[in-house]
Amino acid sequence: MNKVVQNAIEAIRGIESQMTLMLGGFGLCGIPENCIAALAATDITGLTCISNNAGIDGFGLGMLLRRHQIEKMISSYVGENKEFERQLLSRELEVELIPQGTLAERIRAGGAGIPAFYVPAGYGTEVAEGKPVRQFGDKMYLEEQWLKADFSIVKAWKGDTNGNLIYRYVANNFNHAMAMAGKITIAEVEELVPVGALEPNHIHTPGVFVQRIFQGQNYEKRIEFATTRD
Amino acid sequence: MNKVVQNAIEAIRGIESQMTLMLGGFGLCGIPENCIAALAATDITGLTCISNNAGIDGFGLGMLLRRHQIEKMISSYVGENKEFERQLLSRELEVELIPQGTLAERIRAGGAGIPAFYVPAGYGTEVAEGKPVRQFGDKMYLEEQWLKADFSIVKAWKGDTNGNLIYRYVANNFNHAMAMAGKITIAEVEELVPVGALEPNHIHTPGVFVQRIFQGQNYEKRIEFATTRD
Amino acid sequence: MALDKNGIAKRIAQELRDGYYVNLGIGIPTLVANYVPPGMQIILQSENGLLGIGPFPAKNEIDPDLINAGKQTITALPGAAFFDSSMSFAMIRGGHIDLTVLGAFEVSETGDIASWKIPGKLVKGMGGAMDLVASARNIIVAMMHTNPQGESKLLKKCTLPLTGVGVVKKIVSDLAVLDVTPQGFKLLERAPGVSVEDILNATEGNLIIEGDIPEMLI
Amino acid sequence: MALDKNGIAKRIAQELRDGYYVNLGIGIPTLVANYVPPGMQIILQSENGLLGIGPFPAKNEIDPDLINAGKQTITALPGAAFFDSSMSFAMIRGGHIDLTVLGAFEVSETGDIASWKIPGKLVKGMGGAMDLVASARNIIVAMMHTNPQGESKLLKKCTLPLTGVGVVKKIVSDLAVLDVTPQGFKLLERAPGVSVEDILNATEGNLIIEGDIPEMLI
Numbered sequence: 001m002n003k004v005v006q007n008a009i010e011a012i013r014g015i016e017s018q019m020t021l022m023l024g025g026f027g028l029c030g031i032p033e034n035c036i037a038a039l040a041a042t043d044i045t046g047l048t049c050i051s052n053n054a055g056i057d058g059f060g061l062g063m064l065l066r067r068h069q070i071e072k073m074i075s076s077y078v079g080e081n082k083e084f085e086r087q088l089l090s091r092e093l094e095v096e097l098i099p100q101g102t103l104a105e106r107i108r109a110g111g112a113g114i115p116a117f118y119v120p121a122g123y124g125t126e127v128a129e130g131k132p133v134r135q136f137g138d139k140m141y142l143e144e145q146w147l148k149a150d151f152s153i154v155k156a157w158k159g160d161t162n163g164n165l166i167y168r169y170v171a172n173n174f175n176h177a178m179a180m181a182g183k184i185t186i187a188e189v190e191e192l193v194p195v196g197a198l199e200p201n202h203i204h205t206p207g208v209f210v211q212r213i214f215q216g217q218n219y220e221k222r223i224e225f226a227t228t229r230d
Numbered sequence: 231m232n233k234v235v236q237n238a239i240e241a242i243r244g245i246e247s248q249m250t251l252m253l254g255g256f257g258l259c260g261i262p263e264n265c266i267a268a269l270a271a272t273d274i275t276g277l278t279c280i281s282n283n284a285g286i287d288g289f290g291l292g293m294l295l296r297r298h299q300i301e302k303m304i305s306s307y308v309g310e311n312k313e314f315e316r317q318l319l320s321r322e323l324e325v326e327l328i329p330q331g332t333l334a335e336r337i338r339a340g341g342a343g344i345p346a347f348y349v350p351a352g353y354g355t356e357v358a359e360g361k362p363v364r365q366f367g368d369k370m371y372l373e374e375q376w377l378k379a380d381f382s383i384v385k386a387w388k389g390d391t392n393g394n395l396i397y398r399y400v401a402n403n404f405n406h407a408m409a410m411a412g413k414i415t416i417a418e419v420e421e422l423v424p425v426g427a428l429e430p431n432h433i434h435t436p437g438v439f440v441q442r443i444f445q446g447q448n449y450e451k452r453i454e455f456a457t458t459r460d
Numbered sequence: 461m462a463l464d465k466n467g468i469a470k471r472i473a474q475e476l477r478d479g480y481y482v483n484l485g486i487g488i489p490t491l492v493a494n495y496v497p498p499g500m501q502i503i504l505q506s507e508n509g510l511l512g513i514g515p516f517p518a519k520n521e522i523d524p525d526l527i528n529a530g531k532q533t534i535t536a537l538p539g540a541a542f543f544d545s546s547m548s549f550a551m552i553r554g555g556h557i558d559l560t561v562l563g564a565f566e567v568s569e570t571g572d573i574a575s576w577k578i579p580g581k582l583v584k585g586m587g588g589a590m591d592l593v594a595s596a597r598n599i600i601v602a603m604m605h606t607n608p609q610g611e612s613k614l615l616k617k618c619t620l621p622l623t624g625v626g627v628v629k630k631i632v633s634d635l636a637v638l639d640v641t642p643q644g645f646k647l648l649e650r651a652p653g654v655s656v657e658d659i660l661n662a663t664e665g666n667l668i669i670e671g672d673i674p675e676m677l678i
Numbered sequence: 679m680a681l682d683k684n685g686i687a688k689r690i691a692q693e694l695r696d697g698y699y700v701n702l703g704i705g706i707p708t709l710v711a712n713y714v715p716p717g718m719q720i721i722l723q724s725e726n727g728l729l730g731i732g733p734f735p736a737k738n739e740i741d742p743d744l745i746n747a748g749k750q751t752i753t754a755l756p757g758a759a760f761f762d763s764s765m766s767f768a769m770i771r772g773g774h775i776d777l778t779v780l781g782a783f784e785v786s787e788t789g790d791i792a793s794w795k796i797p798g799k800l801v802k803g804m805g806g807a808m809d810l811v812a813s814a815r816n817i818i819v820a821m822m823h824t825n826p827q828g829e830s831k832l833l834k835k836c837t838l839p840l841t842g843v844g845v846v847k848k849i850v851s852d853l854a855v856l857d858v859t860p861q862g863f864k865l866l867e868r869a870p871g872v873s874v875e876d877i878l879n880a881t882e883g884n885l886i887i888e889g890d891i892p893e894m895l896i
Binding site for chain 1: 515516517518519521524525531533536542543544546549553587624
Binding site for chain 4: 206
């Protein structure tokens, strides 16, 4: 078994135009910086990207947007990005907005083999359009279906060569569920360690979900809104 | 906020006859020994117990069975218990058998506010009787509904006074999902520590799910099948 | 005198109870954290994966892996827990959060809320708002009673795309505290110096006024 | 000569590939772990919450918090991961386990399997068997070809309550290796010294015999 690849270029091998990708992160927190940069250096286009947000101008998924590599975004919130707005208004880009919790659960369901389930979020709103509605108890619910991806690209803090992952603080966010839902899951980590170096009781994402892993480089970890009490 | 109670007797206050309880553990591993013993010292009867297994004669849920406190078991596997068999054959006890993964997911769904979902397990078997069947892709699925409990009783390794829990090895099993699904969740822990003593990145069950917590005593941690390579 | 943003936050803080798990939305709701009564323990949830939000960090404490749902840098209190997004919304959807406070463009007398989309303006997305309003056991909306043009935002029927239907339980505006009841907005308290008539004039939806309406104690 | 239990396990071990995640059921399947080819890394899942089952413990290593799905004490290998039951079956249901090996009372020529309940005998429950057979990408059944009375357990139709419908892909019995195909049991290999006729006689379901059937290499 060898899941270890040398770098992002090797990791993204097999990703092709028109594929569906999941990319972890919330805002710029916990995004797979190395793989995004590697994708931005390819000619791959027509991507459907499932990601809670769409990066900012020139960083994160903004790097792929700038190069018109994304055809469709599936997200819960897409502010903070002028190029995104421009492409949206000019209809170069399609956007599907999904309530954040429904998005997270649809991704988990994709990984957990659950094709459909019911949630209350969005009932009676435009999100409900075209979705079966059902009452349980005295409450109304929408039927939602799983989401899967050709490739999931996630970022973790530490990982071992078996693919076990540990995230740091809120940099987990969508990474864990997305790792479960990729046909092939690529994990980039700040620190790649040998098996035995991680405490098995502390693993967030078991290695069974990860097919490729590498130690990333030069993480910028940009901050969108530095807010201090000083 | 004070979730800390002194002992199992205080912890189980409010549990009444005819209630539905969830009890963590797989076999005798990770069972809430203190609370089970405390329940066995009460006159509470007619309980519906959701637990993967039913203990052994005289230990674990076997203690409640012996005193005829359980009316119905909802489990995936109930071997290893003669008194259980006797009560089942004499129809003193009702048993509902559920595939283990479906049981775990129904419990998680109860905690996660998902009233129903689809799984392939049990399609075409007697488990499917009375359940809606649906095709997704080329595969058939059963509709399964959430499970909830009046009280969930779980056992963890370490816990803090905010109710955050960490399990040890496979003693987690059903405890985590059950902690999510109780109207009131009681956690007994081997070691109760002040807030700040647990690394927030290592928490398995966030404290929001736990209403009462105490440090248990005299854990026996019996082993069903001691198997060695010697 | 109508309340300012901090006044609204202060009044909402009176709804807190010891041990509550609370999710505070962006804007006025965030300010509620500044007015937690002394001695009371409130645990704040951030839907991007944290229970136990602490104060904003000192400059030298800033950590890019520690942000809130508004993407601001934050700290975590002792006894905090981190988790992934599916777990975070399991908490929310499962009804484990005691109180959600969020802003709104409009609320209807039947408890509908519009808070995420204005036709003609660029749509940024609903984030977690639809999940929060559909699932919270208890929702308080923090809002201005009228828009800058003086038009009521407490309506018979929302005009903007909805975030949720029949979900709002209570409103704290710059003018009043109101319950949303099956009969409409029930006036509970007036802002200091604001008259019942002022509130009536500022409320398009059905306003229920029973007996003397006390002034808020702030 | 028909294979014994270890022989069946040895033959099944030939189906393993480097890097496979494998769930081994109780009984003969457990023995497969003893025959993993040297140099090949197989990660064994225990559905009670472990990836990376190691050998049984030495006497002084026994830990009550470390058992397998058969409730036997075990060890965990370096690089193991622990998790809860809902995550464990998310793995199984989501198709992340490469191979499941389990026993059976009966298998039908259409891939149905009966393995958990015998009417008239006390029912202990299906445990995780229904989840495993309904979800695994690849299922091998390890079984005796006939019961002690010599009656075939590879049937046209199962007579016992089912565990799953149309799920079995391959069978390794004491007499043969067979694929389950849309046309029925396709004979692939004979146990050493066992004739095609022996297998034909022991198989009630439709047996497809094409060309020369080689002996197993064990």
